[in-house]
Amino acid sequence: MYRITSLNDILIVLVPIFTNFPLLSTKLLDFNDFLKAINIKSKYVGKNLPISKLNKITKLKINMNRGRKKISVKEINQLSNQVNITSFWLLWFIEAEGTFGIKNLTPYFQIAQLKKSYYLINSISTFLNNLPLLNKETLKAKKTFK
Secondary structure: OOOOOOHHHHHHHHHHHHHHOOOOOOHHHHHHHHHHHHHHHHOOOOOOOOHHHHHHHHHHHHOOHHHOOOOOHHHHHHHHHHOOOOHHHHHHHHHHHEEEEEEOOEEEEEEOOOHHHHHHHHHHHHHHHOOOOOOOOOOOOOOOOO
16 A cells, blocks of 8 residues: 655645646546645644534545545536547556456456446547457447446
């Protein structure tokens, strides 16, 4: 496990990375909430955090990651509009989310996401379908979601 807990390191090192190279998945929504919490916390360094601000950070935390139950149409549009799949991005996404396997002696490749990330799977599918030399007759897009 690697963890950064220094508010200063988060602000100076991490925030610029994810601001300059935005995440393409719903993880961007978590980062945006994380950034809101960081901005609140950074205004009270060395001071007691008022209860109202503590409650705001707690609400943000509850809605992050697996706690994010709903994604608004506005958020989906925001994510969809910024998706720009590149070979390098796809490589790293596959490192995290891809599966290479063999089932019933048939090799397969799979990328799975929760239903709320359907726009991302569609964008990846479009990217792969537009690659040269791809036999589109053998490509099967299975639209099932977890």
